[in-house]
Amino acid sequence: MLERLAGNAALKSELGAALRAGRLPHAILLVGEPGCGAGFAARCLAADYLYPQGGAHAEAVLNGTDTECVSLRGSGKSGGIPVDDVRAMREKIQHSALSTDAAGRVMFIYGAQNLNGTQGSAANALLKILEEPPADVLFLLTAPSAATVLPTIRSRCAAYTVAPVPADECCALLGSRGVPAPMAQELSFLYEGHIGKALQVFADADTRALLASAKKLLEHTARQDTYRALALLNGYEKNREGFAALLWQLEQLCSAVLRRPAYGADACGGLQPDAAARALQAIYSAKKDLTANGNLKLILAVLAADLCKTEPQ
Template identity: 45%
Template structure:
């Protein structure tokens, strides 16, 4: 299943050698910014670890059809494992505010891997976005990572290495998940059923981030948001602050939506700065648009009223 990962030949080669020699460390951390597919890569490694011969269980694991550790915020004893198709793998994704890990999830996972014996090559635990762990949930995880049961492989993902607590980092072997070229990304996504035109456009705009491209191509709401970001970039190229104000007005009371649109507008501007023909802006206009998008996103993140932020942003379009 490692071959399902696009690019990243060094990562695949290192993991493959470890698997073939049964020398894979019990804790692997895959680091890659959002949209690069670190979670998918983790599932590929888990599938090859548990099911070297492939087959239906391996395919189900790639789709994420495994057990899940769940819990309720504020209730430490509420953790449990929801059974999935793949019994040998457990996934843990933060369920608290902002995707924060709950201690109940970690303790439920820990009890499951110590108390359950299954007839498989081993067990795999997939922990997504461990940069969202606080000290309490990290300490609960460390207790099992320090002395794991025989045959258990921990596969952790994070957007950045710096965001992972040092106590977790020190117990893992880390690999970086790198973006592929826009051309390779487009070929990969086309093979996954994305139309060639959309694959080329989104791969150029999102700079080879396969997960982001697939999400944009497969979700109608996401596609519409990218279209609005492109329309905003066209307004920037034309220095049309009125068109920008009309488009942005729909987000004056929608902080989350405004942030998402600005993130896509930023991606379009960055693509233009790289010289992509798929972006409506280029050169100095692209640079100014990128800076304006960054400033607006920071202000919204700092709880400034979105209506004010977007109004100021639209006015800047005259100077692009």
Template identity: 45%
Template sequence: MMLDRLEGNQALKEEVGRMLAARRLSHSLLLVGEEGLGAGFAARCIAADYLYPAGGPAAEALLRGECCRAVAKAGDRSSGQVETGIVREAISVEGMGSGGRYLVGQVTAMRSEIFNTSLSAEGRAVLLYHAEKMNGESANALLKVMEEPPEGVLFVLTAQSLAGVLPTIRSRCVSFALAPVPAEDCAAFCAGQGVPKKEAARLSDLFEGRIGSVLAAAQDPARRRQLEEAEALARAAAAGDYYAASVLLARYERDKAGAVVLLRDLCAYAAAGLRGGKVSPLQGQAAAGTARLAGQAIWQLERQVNVKIVLQVFAASL
């Protein structure tokens, strides 16, 4: 099975494997896992096993995300369409609105596609990433097709938290939680993907076995720079250096998304310090206090509070 390529999460793989083997898979699955745990990859694996039990080039292409895609323009309800991909039996939907919110045009385009086009022998799979980004309107549009889906259609949703998914969607899905793998296993896997062993071990400790986070930090130069800035901020917090923290945070006063990423990475360093990890310059009470302050700042930023004010208050509190 393609799902065997997912590291760890043995219970999930066994349960879904049994359902697939018996062809008794629920028509709607919800995979819940924090960023870096591989919920999107797991969703593609399940879709590939459902559509192509024997594997093959189409299954491999689906794992790479080379499927059809539902798109739309913000503010234009009639702009929704499904762009054709290499894998025609699978459609992916990922929010394109402000903050990654779903646009109702994306959902209605997907719904029209699966109702109005003939199914292949394999069936059809719909991948809905970050279901917590749905608002009431897009969720209602999805419910119309989830309640009475065409025969042979499988919906696989992902979300970073179960509580973030609207109850009307959540109640129609069989939910599975993804978990990190042990840091040692994560480091070994990432080393096998070409990450230098010492770097794989360091990042696996920092991200507590979140393979996707480790690979992104090791292989993406932009992501690596973000993490380096978070480490610099952690050093400033450990030293109580208000000036250094203020200078660094000032670069994010017009970049809310970047500020959230920075503070989440800072939380990762603080959490590592609370575990006694040598990877973090923050330890003990300094780590606990920084984690609390960063969590509060993230909460404020996600609720549209002025970025400059939030970051200035955060720096002053370190």
């Protein structure tokens, strides 16, 4: 199943060799930016660990429905993993019976950086089972960066990086998933090989609409049209989460213009690299203010003004 992971040849080779030799670490941290496929890589590895011969059960692991796997994820606005959830999963993995056709059991911790809250109690609860793991249990953690995971957890894991794939390989994979060629080419370039992000745009109408709004806002930026920029941004006056997602898309678009100036003309209403660079500064400032829980209406107004300035900021 690991072969289904795009790119990452060295990662697949190393983990595959360890699995075949029976020396796979009992706890593995897969690090990768959102959209790189760290979660998918974890499920592929789990499928190969539990069902080396493949089959329906292995496919169920990839789909997240196999009974030999338990999962922890963040919840709520903070995304934190509650300590009670960790304790419940710990009890389940320690006391559940093993199926006769599985080689072991797997515990997924998606977003291990979210164990940091609640004064470390969730991390401490997990640490107990990591230090004294039940037999044949594989712990698979994911995080956007190893540095975001508490040292006590990180030190008990073997860390591996899941990297974006080259743009041409990403484009080919998107094409195999039914993405039209022009769209596949654009998304592969725009998201720099982050397949998950590209597939989300293709599959989710809301994400496509968000990307279109970001492009329209940069078109207003290119024309220095503060009025229309503010009118668009005012649609996020009661939607902090949506505005944060818009800022992320704006950041990707401006970066793309800097990497390929012609992209500004093709996709962003004629945005030039110098304007894209200034826009990035405005975006970073807005992200900082948003994180600090600033007044959203004021943040939107300042961003519209800063985006449409002609002089360097």
